[in-house]
Amino acid sequence: MAESLIGELPRGWSEASLADVAELTAGTSTTTSEDGSTGVAKPKNLIRGRIAGPPDRIEDNEAQRLSRYRLVAGDIVCVRTGGLGRHALVTSEQHGWVCGTGLIRVRPRATVDRHYLSGYLSHPTVLDWLKRNSVRSPIPSISTTVLGTLPVALPPPDTQRSIGHALHTLDEKIAAHQSIARTTSELRDVLLPLLLDGSVIPPGHG
Structure with a gap:
């Protein structure tokens, strides 16, 4: 068996650098506009492995100028400054957004399953590699070039798709x-004062 960053690889697996299996592009700075119609993905939008929360927006003319930083469904965005290891898959909801500063866009090549690669980036050993290869400063950061050297374990395509x-x-x-937990918590917060002041009495306990 071949040795890799995450341990011995099964027969038929290989290892390549992230730059070999994906195109990496550092995000860009933007000028926020309240009237803008194009969303900008930023580190603040990466929540629990998803892109969420209201995005900053920019004007259409600026979005066109920054076309090389646009996101497409299937891209992966990774934090490059602070909170290293946080990343999220771009879905159809963010298709056309701009990759903002503080992020690196990872665009998997056709031979790599995006869900597999996203999962791989969550591996504990990969997270440790990111920490060890970051710039040591009060706010840790990693460059596009260094991230591109990350070793990626690659199963055969069918296995990638199954794992992904x-x-x-x-x-x-x-x-x-x-989502259920958040909704239930919000319901409790609404009901608590109503229950405690007698405005609402639970069925069967009147």
């Missing part, structure tokens, strides 16, 4: 449970 599908399914279940 399994990880994506689990991520969707996690997101669904988190």
